[in-house]
Amino acid sequence: MANLSKRLETNIEGNFFVDSTCIDCDTCRQLAPETFIENGEYSTVFHQPGSAHEEFAAYQALIACPVGSIGTVTKDSEVFSEAQASFPMPVEDGVYYVGFNSEKSFGAHSYFIQHPEGNWLIDSPRYLKQLVQAFEKLGGIRYIFLSHEDDVAEATRYAKTFGATRIIHQADSSAMPDAEKFISGSDVVQVEREFACIPTPGHTAGSMVLLYKNRFLFSGDHLWWDRDLQQLGTPKNLVWDNTQLEQSVKKLLNSSFDWVLPGHGERMNLPTSEMKSTLEQLVKRRWPPTRL
Ligand code: SF4
Known part of the structure; x- marks a missing residue:
């Protein structure tokens, strides 16, 4: 729970505030950009919600915040409960953003896919009774894809609860040594008809993305939408191997997708041709051709 005595001075006066425990994960700025903005190494409230829609989004941010850094002076319990019940949040075509980001993954987003042949969880949110019940209602979890x-x-607790198969790349297996399925090497592995696990080493040795229906790319920390550039982005820091990263980004030029759903950074939906063009621009920007 956010602590009023730790309220950052940068917050504008009013009901919502961010305290000094913020880890600058960006989640609130994505969910409620009308209310939260980045200020130095923290998020802060720059505008108090001015409509029911903005208030609802601010409560969603408060709930999703991985470290409980967002608070209210006076809580509207009714709106809070409605916002809590809005997770997992539908994205499109049976794909959900789960919410309840976990501090254990530095506030990374997780996603859920409802599918007639078994549901998928992509990376892991906090383990909460409310989410377990929500997943049960949606038909449980068959696979848990771990991007890195x-x-x-x-993930282990969710796997035990639902008897799910955890999938991780062998090169990152030390994070989940008892996973049920390991991917190895660099070849694409078609786990089910519409689900392709694509090894994309770079950020870590075992980074992978999941391509679903040739539409939805669950991209972990390999690729995201950069809000400032209004372009696709890929890691510059925290890179295990830059050469491998370059090859892994270029590898995705062979795939077709119109959604990028990252662990960190913004999700984005663009027409497939436009998405491909932004990926080509990313490659040119990061790895310009050398002139002789
Ligand atoms: S969601 Fe929480 S931790 Fe993340 S930037 Fe916002 S206030 Fe900080």
Whole structure:
């Protein structure tokens, strides 16, 4: 729970505030950009919600915040409960953003896919009774796809609860040594008809992305939408191997997708051709051709 005595001075006066425990994970700024903004190494409230829609989004941010750094002077219990019940939040076509980001994965996003042949969880949120019940209602979890070693969070508890198969790349297996399925090497592995696990080493040795229906790319920390550039981005820091990262980004030029759903950073939906063009621009920007 956020602590009023730790309220950051940068917050504008009013009901919502961020305290000094914020880890600058960006989640609140994505969910409620009308209310939260980045200020130095923290998020802060720059505008108090001015409509029911903005208030609802601010409560969603408060709930999703991995470290409980967002608080209210006076809590509207009714709106809070409605916001809590809005997770997992539908994205499109049976794909959900789960919410309840976990501090164990530095606030990374996790996603859920409802599918007639078995549901998937992509990376892990906090383990909460409310989410267990929500997943039960949606039909349980058959697979848990782990994009890389940093974002496993509570995957083991969810796997035990639902008898799910955890999938991780062998090179990141130290984060989940008892996983049920390991991917090895660099070849694409089609786990089910519409689900392709694509090894994309770079950020870590065992980073992978999951391509679903040739539409939805669950990209972990390999690729995301950069809000400032309005372009796709890929890691510059915390890179295990830059050469491998370059090859892994270029490898995705062979795939078709119109959604990028990352662990960190913004999700984005663009027409497939536009998405491909932004990926090509990313490659040119990061790895410009050398002139002789
Ligand atoms: S969601 Fe919480 S931890 Fe993340 S930036 Fe916002 S206030 Fe900080």
